Amino acid sequence: MTTGRLADMVMMNGVIYTADPHDTVHQAIAVKGEKILFVGSNEQITAYIDDATETIDLQGKMVIPGLIDSHIHPPGIALTELYEVQLFGINTLEGYLAAVRDFIRQQPDIKAVFGQGWLWSAFTGEDLNKGPRKEYLDAVAPDIPVILRAMDGHSWWVNSKALAVSGITTATQAPEGGVIEKDTVSGELWGTVKESAISLVMQPQYTLEQYIQAMAAFQSRMHSFGITGILAILGRFMPLILQALQHLARQGQLSLHVRGAIMVRPQADLHSQLEAIGDLQAEYHSSNFRITTAKFFADGVVEGGTGYLLAPYTLATGKGPDYYGRFLWDGGGLDAAFAAANRRGLQIHVHSIGDGATRKVLDALAAARQLVPAGDFRNTITHLQLVAPDDIMRFKQLQVLASVQPYWHFKGPNWWHNVDYRLLGARAEYEYPLQAFVAAGVPIISSSDYPITPVPNPLFAIETGVTRNIFDGRVYGVEDITDREDERYLLNKAERVTVAAMLRSFTINGAYSLFIEHETGSLEAGKQADMVVLAQNLLAINPIAIDKVKVLRTYFAGRLVYQRAATGESHEATGVYG
Template sequence: MAGEIADIVLTNGVVYTADQANTVCEAVAIKDNRILFVGGSHAAEDYLGGESRKIDLAGRMVIPGMLDTHIHPPGLSLLELYEVQLAHCNSLGEYLDAVKNFIAQRPDIEAVYGRGWSWSVLQGDELNKGPRKEYLDAVTQDIPVILRANDGHTLWLNSKALAVNGVTTATPTPAGGIIEKDPLSGELWGTLKEGAMRLIALPQYSMKQYREAIIAFQQKMNSFGITGILCLGSLAFQTIFEVCGELEQQGRLQLRVRGAVTVQPQEDLPKQFEAIDRLRRQYHTLSLQVTAAKFFTDGVVEGGTSHLLEPYAPPAGKGADYCGSFLWDMKELRQAFYLTNAANLQIHVHSTGDASTRKVLDALEYVRQQALKGDYRNTITHLQLVDPSDIPRFRQLDVVASVQPYWHFKSAHWWNNVDYRFLGQRAETEYPLGSFFAQGITVASSSDYPATVVPNPLLAMDIGVTRNMDRGSLYGLEDITDMNDERYLLNSKERATIQQMIKSFTINGAYAMFMEKEIGSIEAGKLADLVVLDQNLLTVPAIDIDKASVDMTFFDGRLVYEKNK
């Protein structure tokens, strides 16, 4: 606005605005917490005054603050502070050593919790059922050990953990869950999947511990250029929102937070929606709101719990006709979806299998036929397998495709041993991406952190553009030098452009969070959430996108992260 003096002026850069025209300019001026000006560097000089801070970008890139629209705070922060970390271990022996060392350093510990073991290190029956309890029993039989898989859908326990939680061979299997047993002896195997995980008491942390973890989580997000999140419901959902509310009141919240609360099948639906409504009335500020209900309709391929149109491949050992299971009765799902939109809440659905996604789309189509008047932006997330005939339905039904590009390549330690083993040739068609963009569907990218260990959007952008490995060192491998390297390339026809990938983390994410009028693009009048990158993503070779890094992150017009500071 002419005549106004800015607090901060960024000049001589490459400003990708992510607006409808994909405008690229040179400068941005910020006043208070809003964008005052976007345009050329010469014109930006008019907004400088005696108290203004001028930042010469020297050719660096500016993009909107990035949004992770499927994430589980505090991510790994509690794990890093209080639990055993397994994500960087590469063998069963390393997992057991990590648990041994963890106990040795804490001789008074009463239970061991952790996360990060991977199906990819397992073989034979264990690749289908998970690791046996006897491995952990050999480490300790005196205290419970409860370890969550890296995907979050299976628990690995020792005998003590099963006993103290009252799980026996006679325990009824909860709906939608699996209690794995030895096929010969009938004894407990040591793993619980999906709904059966609710049989196990999870660690209890104090408000002080959650505060420490959320602050560490927020710092990590800002360091990756993330300024907004959609927080997916968990047992600690209310605590997380309470901590974020405290930070907001103290002026210390540095993320736009939207929340989606999980709705469970086989439980009283009206009571669940009453609980969501109480949270929604409690948190309703610009930066902290509950806006969605989260549903699980199937599980994960590696656990044999994704719901598929065709049976699992024979090496999965699931039987000739096994297609996984759908976690909801369709009549109840239609009712739950209707109640969600009728309550003016967004539907956010976990669906990995093609049969599951088709049924979800059918239920969403039913709700749409009820002629509810509202703007719901219903979303399906993960989308590992999608039948090509169902992709156009996303646009027809105004459904957002929520994807995790971090997984969209053939991981050397995973794809052959897990995905191809369970799916056969279908694994070559996993994780459609370019097809969604090509059909005009809103694509919002996210990490599902902590399922993704390093939730850096620049890594996801690299994979989205190349459909190939992003950074070899993250996987203990030599980096690739050719984006067409066949070893890790997953269906090059599903590649996206860098502009599409940036938008999937900015304006599309803002749309999915109902915030596109306030954030997601760099336009005058919007909130000043910005990221300065050390490289121009529009010109850097696609295979080098992962080598870019965040130099600065601005939230609400304030510099909240600066590299090396």
């Protein structure tokens, strides 16, 4: 390592996007140890170079801060792709059944089949309202349980054997907020369970060693996308995930900033849940890893008819003219829960899909502010499929962050017409606001919700946030667009934002949401050297080409943690909400 003010590494002749308060762009950057030493011009950077300095000529390539995914479920597909049937990228009933049949054929001694990735848009008729029925799976697997999670994770498709082994009968009562679908005529179990009722279904069993391996693979995958920080949403298998993260941290192998969010459920005792989070905070922590956040669900999802709306769903739900969906908290329970969480210093992170749910969440956050002394909580609402225009300014007033998943912000072939528009009507034309938040001065933080988005490449989201159009038509079996004004998949172009706004949502805004903006999130002297080298300048190319740009190198704390192979390595975008 060099001494004094000289750099260990210098990159020059590039486009250094800093994400500082002025979105400054420089030519060169110098790194010493784990920190950024200097950012400036090619001429200025020479003062930091000696014979021991590694000097990299970027030849016009772009350097951006390490990217932060502010809502993600580790280890995601890294675990399931090793041990489960993968349905991602398939959009037909026949395809799903063939995948299950082939999986069983390849593993004839398997005791149960688990998997994820089915899409609502693959089904028709009552299956599109209730979910797919058990008889389809019974036909290919009558003797072993089959449990298949929807792409969004909110609905599970199960066969008769899985229902029997799980002890679910026609007399079983779903937990509060859950649904066990039944045949409307016969009253027999249908084969789909939703929301909290999935807790009744048998779960896969994996070992700590398997989780450690999967978490290491997950981290490598994140690095390949330029991701150096995450908010880990921890639900099922939370103890094993925490243990795996702790293991990597203690071995010095955790090269991500990880902040954890623990579920708080309306059905369980609030005090006990918050006490348990406090215990976990004390047990699981390191320099890169700590638990900071309480995660709440306000509603479900539109495709399952469980998102909570201000105005009723269309009649296509089959639930009558006055069906608004489900809000998961009663009375003032959410007010008290938010106040109790903030009082303990926990950040609040709320799943809210429908405009009705978001209004109630904002009301509860406003009530909590009256009960808790002022604090720097950085409370967040995520997903935000529908938001009433009047409520957007309330985010600013209440200092609430808007956590968005721009990967979804276009009219997905098949999905948008068959699901969103069918259930929401004209409201679907205005779903997923983005520029409205920016214009109101509300910080947007971007994320993937991986594995709901099976390929969490932030460049896909950056493109979609800028174009509000499909980022790779080939993935969905349609031709790719050549003009971002192509109206076939364009979703409310008034909500387009700039490339810089999208970059900030994945960098400094993401760091702010994780309480690490003084450590990382921008390329400024004194901050940790978390950096991504891109093959092209995102600020200069046609926005519809952003998804084709390659991550060449990723650095965490000045250390190279990913380098694209010379032969080329690609991450195919599996269809999301197709």
